[in-house]
Amino acid sequence: MSVNEKIILTNRPEGMPTAEDFSIQEEQLPVPQAGEVLVRTLYVSVDPYMRGRMSSAKSYAAPYELGDVIKGGSIGQIMESTDPEWKQGDIVAGLWGWQRYAAAATDTLRRVDPELAPVSTALGVLGMTGLTAYFGLLDIGQPKEGETVVVSGAAGAVGMIVGQIAKIKGARVVGIAGSDEKNNYLVQELGFDAALNYRTESNLQSALEQACPNGVDVYFDNVGGEISDAVLSLLNKNARIPICGQIALYNLQQPDNGPRMQTQLLKNTALMKGFLVGDYAAEFGKALPELAGWLQSGQLQHAEHIVDGFEHTVEAFLGLFTGDNLGKQLVKVSEITE
Amino acid sequence: MSVNEKIILTNRPEGMPTAEDFSIQEEQLPVPQAGEVLVRTLYVSVDPYMRGRMSSAKSYAAPYELGDVIKGGSIGQIMESTDPEWKQGDIVAGLWGWQRYAAAATDTLRRVDPELAPVSTALGVLGMTGLTAYFGLLDIGQPKEGETVVVSGAAGAVGMIVGQIAKIKGARVVGIAGSDEKNNYLVQELGFDAALNYRTESNLQSALEQACPNGVDVYFDNVGGEISDAVLSLLNKNARIPICGQIALYNLQQPDNGPRMQTQLLKNTALMKGFLVGDYAAEFGKALPELAGWLQSGQLQHAEHIVDGFEHTVEAFLGLFTGDNLGKQLVKVSEITE
Numbered sequence: 001m002s003v004n005e006k007i008i009l010t011n012r013p014e015g016m017p018t019a020e021d022f023s024i025q026e027e028q029l030p031v032p033q034a035g036e037v038l039v040r041t042l043y044v045s046v047d048p049y050m051r052g053r054m055s056s057a058k059s060y061a062a063p064y065e066l067g068d069v070i071k072g073g074s075i076g077q078i079m080e081s082t083d084p085e086w087k088q089g090d091i092v093a094g095l096w097g098w099q100r101y102a103a104a105a106t107d108t109l110r111r112v113d114p115e116l117a118p119v120s121t122a123l124g125v126l127g128m129t130g131l132t133a134y135f136g137l138l139d140i141g142q143p144k145e146g147e148t149v150v151v152s153g154a155a156g157a158v159g160m161i162v163g164q165i166a167k168i169k170g171a172r173v174v175g176i177a178g179s180d181e182k183n184n185y186l187v188q189e190l191g192f193d194a195a196l197n198y199r200t201e202s203n204l205q206s207a208l209e210q211a212c213p214n215g216v217d218v219y220f221d222n223v224g225g226e227i228s229d230a231v232l233s234l235l236n237k238n239a240r241i242p243i244c245g246q247i248a249l250y251n252l253q254q255p256d257n258g259p260r261m262q263t264q265l266l267k268n269t270a271l272m273k274g275f276l277v278g279d280y281a282a283e284f285g286k287a288l289p290e291l292a293g294w295l296q297s298g299q300l301q302h303a304e305h306i307v308d309g310f311e312h313t314v315e316a317f318l319g320l321f322t323g324d325n326l327g328k329q330l331v332k333v334s335e336i337t338e
Numbered sequence: 339m340s341v342n343e344k345i346i347l348t349n350r351p352e353g354m355p356t357a358e359d360f361s362i363q364e365e366q367l368p369v370p371q372a373g374e375v376l377v378r379t380l381y382v383s384v385d386p387y388m389r390g391r392m393s394s395a396k397s398y399a400a401p402y403e404l405g406d407v408i409k410g411g412s413i414g415q416i417m418e419s420t421d422p423e424w425k426q427g428d429i430v431a432g433l434w435g436w437q438r439y440a441a442a443a444t445d446t447l448r449r450v451d452p453e454l455a456p457v458s459t460a461l462g463v464l465g466m467t468g469l470t471a472y473f474g475l476l477d478i479g480q481p482k483e484g485e486t487v488v489v490s491g492a493a494g495a496v497g498m499i500v501g502q503i504a505k506i507k508g509a510r511v512v513g514i515a516g517s518d519e520k521n522n523y524l525v526q527e528l529g530f531d532a533a534l535n536y537r538t539e540s541n542l543q544s545a546l547e548q549a550c551p552n553g554v555d556v557y558f559d560n561v562g563g564e565i566s567d568a569v570l571s572l573l574n575k576n577a578r579i580p581i582c583g584q585i586a587l588y589n590l591q592q593p594d595n596g597p598r599m600q601t602q603l604l605k606n607t608a609l610m611k612g613f614l615v616g617d618y619a620a621e622f623g624k625a626l627p628e629l630a631g632w633l634q635s636g637q638l639q640h641a642e643h644i645v646d647g648f649e650h651t652v653e654a655f656l657g658l659f660t661g662d663n664l665g666k667q668l669v670k671v672s673e674i675t676e
Contacts, residue, residue, distance in 0.1 A: 224598065224601070225598070228598075229598075243603050245604070249601060257595055260562065260566075260567075260598070262562050265612035266583070266584060266612035268612060270611070271610070271612075272603060272611070
């Protein structure tokens with residue numbers, strides 16, 4: 001109990017990351033300073049965007065430094081506090097990342113209410129994942145009743161929520177994912193109108209044409225590459241395309257070449273926009289209660305893929321790129337205590 | 339005087355159009371019916387978008403039919419009227435296209451005031467060309483003071499106006515065009531901050547980096563292809579990219595492949611949108627007086643490249659794709675009479 005373990009980046013991956021790019025480091029349990037609390041990690045989040053931060057290239061988030069802990073969303077329980085506002089036993093979400101314990105500044109923490117929903121949802125549907133789906137779909141995609149929304153990476157954490165919110169808004173929803181099992185889940189459990197398996201469809205474009213007889217009004221893009229090329233050929237006039245992720249490309253070592261899509265955007269007077277959930281921070285307070293309401297009413301279901309044990313964190317992260325996860329991928333590190 | 343001449347499409351071009359794809363047809367002078375006027379053409383417009391309509395492929399404008407006159411913007415003088423609101427001698431703009439005379443429904447006509455500016459400007463800066471620049475730049479591009487705006491096809495009809503409006507809005511403006519003569523004109527006569535020659539720059543991207551030391555906030559794209567690839571690599575956060583045209587591609591016979599740009603849009607949370615000036619029709623009445631005001635104050639200059647003689651219309655059109663024109667390309671067909 002007097003030792004912390006953290007996972008550090010030891011090597012910048014080229015192409016697909018491997019377990020050898022990381023190592024577990026032990027250090028003394030940190031001592032919280034004024035304005036800090038000591039937290040014991042309950043869950044850590046592993047997310048595709050973290051791959052980008054493992055490269056040194058300039059991107060929207062600063063690269064991880066070699067030798068530093070992998071930062072990212074985590075949930076923990078306060079063990080020791082210097083601040084009367086934050087009590088021992090409270091559950092909090094923060095950004096201390098892949099470590100068993102952390103001294104975290106209270107102004108970087110968000111309270112998690114264990115009565116509202118399982119605390120792990122604070123990393124999923126009631127956290128950055130849900131907010132990403134919410135703002136990308138509703139601010140950029142703006143689906144209208146009766147329109148067709150296509151989501152790639154549909155069985156991933158964000159994609160699943162996107163499709164469900166689009167259903168709440170009255171759209172026809174078509175998902176694209178990488179296994180029949182996932183697609184059955186999307187259609188049977190989450191109410192998607194159709195779901196296509198990009199690995200087994202011999203002609204994805206013609207399968208999409210059948211699934212989208214009225215064309216595509218909104219394409220929520222999590223993956224990029226050839227899957228996106230196929231969807232973009234079916235755009236309707238004034239289509240909207242939120243670019244959320246490009247997981248197909250994160251581990252590419254050659255340039256991502258393909259059809260340029262400006263002509264599709266021009267012919268259809270379509271809009272394409274990249275976005276980051278952080279740019280909507282001022283509106284989180286409006287969005288979270290709406291997400292929580294949908295969750296409580298059962299209109300929104302959350303799926304989590306939880307791996308048990310801190311020592312499996314890297315493995316869980318690597319699985320994101322081989323399509324293992326259904327819904328939000330988390331690692332459980334410890335149990336809540338009374 | 340009792341014979342009309344019109345230019346018809348006789349063959350759908352594959353790749354670059356040639357003179358053989360068109361022919362001049364004679365017909366009897368049309369007789370205006372109720373609600374119509376007989377106009378004698380003063381100027382006809384030749385525009386890159388017409389190339390798209392010569393193909394049978396679905397696009398934003400309906401394809402021309404083989405054997406039909408090439409429709410497009412024209413200016414004429416009324417010779418005969420059935421409507422007391424429209425008098426003989428009045429100057430009007432309409433869409434009767436490449437013919438010496440036409441019977442035009444008055445509800446398709448717009449009045450042109452010869453006191454305001456040379457009547458040919460109704461096909462240029464005070465017509466669709468000016469409106470295209472105005473709405474694409476101001477509605478989608480939204481340049482702010484001190485930002486950097488890059489325009490491709492900068493010496494074309496739309497590009498030239500885009501750059502000047504961007505200067506009016508206080509932006510740094512960098513044009514890309516195909517000759518030093520054009521670029522000198524952009525910088526010396528129109529006040530562009532820099533202009534690059536894509537034909538002679540050995541490394542367009544590094545030349546752009548030098549010309550845009552603060553990156554690119556707005557890229558007004560008239561051309562597409564590799565020129566656009568170079569600009570898109572220099573986007574700033576929250577950049578805006580109005581897609582106005584893709585003239586580099588209109589005559590391509592192979593697929594337009596290149597780097598997919600979704601990653602650039604994602605990294606920079608940038609917005610790219612295709613647009614058509616016709617979608618802004620409800621706002622033309624607000625924009626035209628502003629354009630006319632800038633023209634009268636000298637903040638906006640108009641450049642026209644006028645070819646004399648209806649028989650040179652096809653030649654003038656083909657010249658659009660070899661970069662002959664500086665500014666708006668027009669053909670003068672006849673003189674205004676008192």
